[in-house]
Amino acid sequence: MKITAIEEYGLRCMVLLARHGNEDPLTLPEFAEKEGVSAPYAGKLLMILKRSGLVKAVRGRRGGYVLVKPPEEIKLKEIFEALGKPVFSTAHCDKYTGENEICVHSGDCTVKNIWQTFEGFIGSFLERVTLADLVSCDINPPPEPGLRVRQKA
Amino acid sequence: MKITAIEEYGLRCMVLLARHGNEDPLTLPEFAEKEGVSAPYAGKLLMILKRSGLVKAVRGRRGGYVLVKPPEEIKLKEIFEALGKPVFSTAHCDKYTGENEICVHSGDCTVKNIWQTFEGFIGSFLERVTLADLVSCDINPPPEPGLRVRQKA
DNA sequence: CTAAATCTTTACAAAAAAGTAAAGATTTTT
DNA sequence: AAAAATCTTTACTTTTTTGTAAAGATTTAG
Secondary structure, three states: OOOOHHHHHHHHHHHHHHHHHHOOOOHHHOOOOOOOHOHHHHHHHHHHOOOOOOEEEOOOOOOOOEOOHHHHOOOOHHHHHHHOOOOOOOOHHHHHOOOOOOOOOOOHHHHHHHHHHHHHHHHHHHHEEEEHHHHEEEOOOOOOOOEEEEEOO | EEOOOOHHHHHHHHHHHHHHHOOOOOOOHHHHHOOOOOOHHHHHHHHHHHHHHEEEEOOOOOOOOOOOOOOOOOOHHHHHHHHOOOOOHHHHHHHHOOOOOOOOOOOOOHHHHHHHHHHHHHHHHHHOHHHHHHHHHEEEOOOOOOEEEEOOO
């Protein structure tokens, strides 16, 4: 399981914006310089964030990007949803079908069940952390979560 | 964040083995047929699992693969570690350095903190589910885990 | 001992993701 | 109005991941 480049750098752009404040916009060359990436690549990232409604662009001189909402109201989950697919989506089953048109497990799938549960678990984390938490806090691992495992009938 | 093909199909191979039992080994053509992938690709997956010590191979006629331990003793976490890197590892910071030799955030990194916390959270899930749970149970989403967020001093 | 069934290794081909380049559109400043 | 700063779009190149192919090694059955 891996974090994609878009997720990594995209999240960093959001952190930069949150730190910078919304007084004046941050420009692509500024993003690029602060993260050590190229300006066109920064442009690609910000465009993705813009299309998801997390940031807005101001064109022309004195332009750049600003957050649409205050960092307190931006959940990590929204950012992840903007930057990539969730771990498990219906697309998942359509993708891993081996050489067949449709997955051999369609219907009753043990692995699908685990991914869905996993997805829910991850979601409960991403729901609880905001961009504001990220820039202003230490975040500690949560206490051991309980996990109910129920035997099949 | 995505589950890689190796993780998806590798986990399925483990499920097949757990279901099949260790009486007689499962062969590559059998894995291939049951999962709808090619036999050489199944070979690649099983080789990865073998090198991590999760399965062992029996060569020659009547050969194939068997689990090294009973499913009750195989945690999902071990399987994931065999099939891929964890979400966050030191390699992560070495990979996403933009155009620089070393990441601009090395030292104090907000994003690193979140990935490490996230990793721990995910780990607490993968520690608690065994291969046996996977083949014999319904697994339900855990209750809302508490998440302590402590303000910086 | 030989042949068949099996795993093993290495090298290669195809597909997806990451990242680059260049030309175009918009706004502000002068 | 013109120029400069900025975002926007499209197409392309590179790198990584996936998946394939083929020849080799090992064991068992007869």
